Amino acid sequence: MDFILLNINALLIIVGYGLAVYTDTASVPMVKLIKTAFLAVSLIALLKNLQFKSNPFPSPTIIYLLVFAFWVTLMAFFVEDVVFSIMRAMTFIFPLFYTYLVLSNLANKYDVYSLLKAFARSFNLIYSLPIIVFLLSGAGFSQANIYGQTGNSGHFFISNQYGWACAMFLITGMDVWLNTQPKKIYKYYLLGTSVVGLFLVMASGNRASWVAICLAIIIFTLRLKNIRSDFKLLIALIPIVGIIWFYQLPESSLQARLSDTETQIDKGEARFNTAKYAFGVFNEDKIKWITGAGMFNYEGTIGSDGLGDYHNSYLEVLFGGGIGLFIMFINFMIFRPFYYYIKYYSKTFLLITPVAIIPVFESNLTGGQFLFYPWFVFILLFNIPPEYDKKRWELIQSKKEKQQKLLVKPKFI
Numbered sequence: 161m162d163f164i165l166l167n168i169n170a171l172l173i174i175v176g177y178g179l180a181v182y183t184d185t186a187s188v189p190m191v192k193l194i195k196t197a198f199l200a201v202s203l204i205a206l207l208k209n210l211q212f213k214s215n216p217f218p219s220p221t222i223i224y225l226l227v228f229a230f231w232v233t234l235m236a237f238f239v240e241d242v243v244f245s246i247m248r249a250m251t252f253i254f255p256l257f258y259t260y261l262v263l264s265n266l267a268n269k270y271d272v273y274s275l276l277k278a279f280a281r282s283f284n285l286i287y288s289l290p291i292i293v294f295l296l297s298g299a300g301f302s303q304a305n306i307y308g309q310t311g312n313s314g315h316f317f318i319s320n321q322y323g324w325a326c327a328m329f330l331i332t333g334m335d336v337w338l339n340t341q342p343k344k345i346y347k348y349y350l351l352g353t354s355v356v357g358l359f360l361v362m363a364s365g366n367r368a369s370w371v372a373i374c375l376a377i378i379i380f381t382l383r384l385k386n387i388r389s390d391f392k393l394l395i396a397l398i399p400i401v402g403i404i405w406f407y408q409l410p411e412s413s414l415q416a417r418l419s420d421t422e423t424q425i426d427k428g429e430a431r432f433n434t435a436k437y438a439f440g441v442f443n444e445d446k447i448k449w450i451t452g453a454g455m456f457n458y459e460g461t462i463g464s465d466g467l468g469d470y471h472n473s474y475l476e477v478l479f480g481g482g483i484g485l486f487i488m489f490i491n492f493m494i495f496r497p498f499y500y501y502i503k504y505y506s507k508t509f510l511l512i513t514p515v516a517i518i519p520v521f522e523s524n525l526t527g528g529q530f531l532f533y534p535w536f537v538f539i540l541l542f543n544i545p546p547e548y549d550k551k552r553w554e555l556i557q558s559k560k561e562k563q564q565k566l567l568v569k570p571k572f573i
Contacts, residue, residue, distance in 0.1 A: 161209070162262045165202040167282045169255075170533040172198060174289050174325070177530060178316035195528060203258055206265065214552050216267030217260075221543055224488045225260060229253045231485050232455045239454035248456035248526060255527025259536045268556070272541055272549045273508070279541075280335040280511055281342075283534045284350075287328035290317045291357050306363050306413070320522075323366020324530055326357040327514040331376045333357075335511050338386050358399060362406045365413035368521035372514040373399065379513065383506040431471045431521070437463040438470065438479050448482070455480035456526075473519035473535075497542035504546050511538055 176191040215222070232253060236245040266275055293316045306319045317325070333350045336342060342350070361369050381396050406412055438461045442448045453461045458469055461479055470476050474494075478486040494516075501512050515535040518524070524531045 162206055162265050163278065163282075165205060166259065166262050166533065166537075167286065169195070169199055169202060169258075169527075170283065171286050171289075173528055173530065173532065174286060176528065177321055178290070178293060181318055181321075182316045192528070199255065199258065199527065203254070206258065206261055210261060210265055211268055214268065214556060216264055216272075216549070216552065217540070217543055218545070218548055221492055221540075222260075224492050225257065228481075228485060228488055229257070231481055235452055235454045235481060236456075238451075239457040240459050241457070245454055245457050251526040251528060252455070255532060256536060259533065260540060263537065263540055267541075267544070267549075271553060272544050272546065276505070276509060276511075276538070276541055277336075277339050279534070279537050280332045280509070281340060283537075284329055284332040284336050287325045287332070287534075288349075288353050288357075290322055290325040291329060291353055291360060293317065294322060294360055295356055306365070319364045320366050321530060322360050323364035323369035324514070324518055324522075326361035326364065327366075327369035327372045327518065328531070328534060330354060330357050330361065330373060331510050331514055334376070334380070335509050338384070339508060358402055359406075362403065363413050368518045369514070372517040375517065376510040376513040379506055379510055384510070385507040430467055434462055434467045434470055435472065435475055437461070438475070442479070450482050450484065452478075452480050452482035452485065469523055471522055473522070473524050476523050476525055492543055493539055497539050500545045501542050505542060512542065515539060 172191075172195050176187075176195060179187040179191055232249050233246070236242065236249045239245045263275070270278075297316065306322065333354055337347070337350060361373065377396050377399060381392055384392070387395075403414070406414055441453075441461050453459075455476070456469075457480065462469070470479060474486070474490065477489045481489075497512070498516075501509075505512070511534075515531060515538050518531055519535055522531075523529065524535050526532065
């Protein structure tokens with residue numbers, strides 16, 4: 161039930177994004193209410209059945225999360241719009257701890273590899289929804305460039321959302337194919353939807369998704385162990401050939417993005433300029449490097465010609481909570497999971513690339529963001545090294561055996 165409810169929470173986010181575009185944001189208040197109510201129901205259901213046989217996460221993960229939550233909440237009281245900041249902080253803290261508790265509960269019933277496989281499959285299905293909607297909308301393969309697509313265009317999602325969804329679907333799809341035993345109908349679904357997904361991710365013009373897929377191809381070629389080398393080469397060539405073919409199409413998104421990149425090199429990229437301005441503000445008032453400006457508070461840290469926010473999940477933490485909070489955050493969101501991933505999980509899974517790369521280009525910190533649940537689910541699971549997981553399971557099994565021996569009644573002759 162915990163697994164099902166978490167995935168429904170993730171699905172509601174994707175549905176909410178689609179409805180927001182289709183209704184020109186008119187559906188946002190209603191969908192927010194539904195998502196909040198369902199998260200509350202999910203939390204209540206989780207707390208009723210919460211079990212802590214052992215802590216599945218190595219120390220001090222829970223300490224980091226508690227300190228992190230405390231500091232985010234505390235600093236919300238020291239900004240100009242206190243109510244807004246506190247509300248935004250809660251939309252981050254409650255989904256974060258809900259995700260952590262769900263994973264803790266599940267990890268006391270299943271090993272980490274089983275959970276990674278299960279979530280790869282469920283998120284693969286959830287993030288295939290935008291691709292299916294794109295097909296059903298009648299767009300098909302007629303648009304080689306949907307970059308910058310916004311508003312009610314009949315596609316339900318905007319170009320960036322299509323790109324993020326395609327990256328998640330394509331990469332988790334490969335993990336599902338190689339690590340599980342999908343039925344024939346699911347294999348056909350993966351193959352057919354992947355063709356559309358590969359075309360759509362290129363048409364979206366979303367560079368974060370392109371980087372995530374390219375990095376996944378590199379890991380696939382150099383690290384993955386559960387596939388033969390000749391098949392590796394064949395599969396790796398498919399997206400490369402697709403990119404070359406797509407580039408030849410007139411007015412394709414690849415050509416448009418290359419042109420935009422040249423302009424941004426000359427004039428400066430918006431995210432870079434926004435971050436540069438914030439660095440300048442912090443250097444002038446150096447106490448902010450310790451306290452931060454307050455999570456989700458952009459008053460005075462973004463220039464008039466900057467973006468609405470930093471469009472970078474990690475910079476949100478750095479500028480919002482200061483260096484101390486930032487170090488804690490990147491320890492359990494980058495350093496430790498990446499170390500264990502490279503050492504162990506990169507031989508089996510590719511799915512770290514979209515959840516690691518896309519948050520660099522977008523903020524995914526609050527529970528309603530497009531990649532919130534897969535980001536925290538996969539990164540938190542990668543915090544658990546296999547040898548720690550194995551020893552923990554051996555300890556749980558040993559306790560079970562001792563309990564069973566105590567329950568056995570002695571027989572007398």
